[in-house]
């Protein structure tokens with residue numbers, strides 16, 4: 001059986017207290033790996049080694065050398081793509097095509113931020129002084145120090161490297177705590193770091209849980225200069241409290257209850273294709289996914305019928321079977337949560353358009369965390385399934401009559417991560433994009449990502465923006481130098 005180790009100061013290690021936990025396969029609930037759980041002493045060692053790396057060779061590298069190393073990380077990840085894909089699939093059960101995309105994105109996260117730090121200018125101001133000789137102001141960026149990186153399980157490699165890439169590009173060292181559900185790719189990245197010569201201590205991985213465990217040890221550690229987190233809003237709030245001790249900055253990418261708005265003039269085929277992905281990709285375990293759909297009334301019946309047909313055409317199954325579009329949920333525990341919402345929808349009076357239960361799976365997959373892709377209609381916006389993040393393959397579709405009404409309804413949530421608007425009317429698309437309270441709005445598309453753009457959530461969906469130069473705002477200290485001439 002695979003045994004996953006911590007990665008501290010360039011070496012793989014057991015936890016100092018000798019503890020480990022089990023990782024189960026979402027496909028059949030069998031134990032596929034044991035994971036060394038980091039104790040407080042391991043987190044201390046990881047943070048110390050990261051601090052030492054900042055003071056040592058890593059901290060002294062030229063920008064050009066750092067950029068070269070990051071590009072080497074990306075190249076080595078690509079060379080070992082099959083290993084990353086296999087590890088990601090083992091942990092999550094996601095279809096092979098989705099895992100391939102996630103792993104390619106993992107490598108891209110290093111390349112893109114290597115380019116950003118190489119090319120981004122800083123500001124410069126000449127100023128006059130009473131003696132007439134003047135002064136020059138220019139800004140320089142310096143790393144913030146040791147960054148604690150706390151990651152979720154839904155897109156493990158993609159979301160972890162989305163933070164580690166810019167953190168290292170800016171010259172920081174990191175201590176990563178992957179989700180307890182998905183420990184494998186973070187550990188594998190340690191092998192890549194060693195293979196390309198990233199100095200020991202720059203990249204560390206500590207495995208474990210949240211409160212009272214590795215996550216808490218890391219976020220409360222006084223040697224950690226900043227904490228970047230992706231996960232649930234409630235967890236983000238706890239991390240913010242932990243980081244307040246020491247007044248350390250946080251970047252929080254959190255939950256969502258994202259609206260999809262489809263006007264009657266939309267291209268039906270494009271809207272169905274995009275909405276199908278936004279509701280069901282990665283079994284609905286995508287923070288940017290849409291769980292609330294609003295369709296203009298004249299288009300409503302046609303849209304519901306078309307999305308039902310498309311959803312019923314999706315094959316649910318194991319990762320490597322041809323034509324499989326949807327895998328299992330991450331765990332039995334998460335499946336129970338999703339199924340409790342399936343039950344609640346019915347209790348609250350929803351009409352189940354399709355799904356609503358568990359698909360029968362053959363033989364070895366019978367105990368996997370499977371659920372059916374599910375569509376509901378008929379509930380008001382105040383129903384639990386229309387307000388709370390489910391993080392499963394499901395959506396509620398409601399009709400609307402006017403633009404003002406749908407803006408109001410789309411915004412009637414504490415979340416504000418993303419939205420998708422489907423219309424051929426560009427002026428309306430622009431009005432909608434401006435009015436919807438979200439960090440990211442897609443028009444006639446979904447999850448089209450340019451990594452140079454700002455990414456993050458409004459309201460309870462996040463604090464701060466990452467992506468392109470925006471990541472530099474978090475991962476560097478911007479310092480003004482004023483030279484009197």
Ligand SMILES: NC(=O)C1=CN([C@@H]2O[C@H](COP(=O)(O)OP(=O)(O)OC[C@H]3O[C@@H](n4cnc5c(N)ncnc54)[C@H](O)[C@@H]3O)[C@@H](O)[C@H]2O)C=CC1
Pocket residue numbers: 150151152153154159177178179180208209210211214215216219230231232233235236238239252253254255256286287288389391417457461462
């Ligand atoms: N806004 C965004 O960009 C994204 C947000 N998400 C959100 O992530 C959630 C799903 O991921 P989960 O792993 O279930 O989230 P989670 O919040 O349960 O866990 C995330 C990580 O935080 C750790 N953790 C939990 N409690 C902690 C504590 N008190 N101190 C330190 N660490 C702690 C966990 O061990 C895990 O590594 C969904 O709400 C989803 O919307 C997921 C992807 C992207």
Ligand SMILES: O=C(O)/C=C/C=C(\O)C(=O)O
Pocket residue numbers: 154155158162282285286287288449455
């Ligand atoms: O593209 C990103 O940086 C963020 C993507 C988010 C997900 O992949 C997700 O939540 O699944």
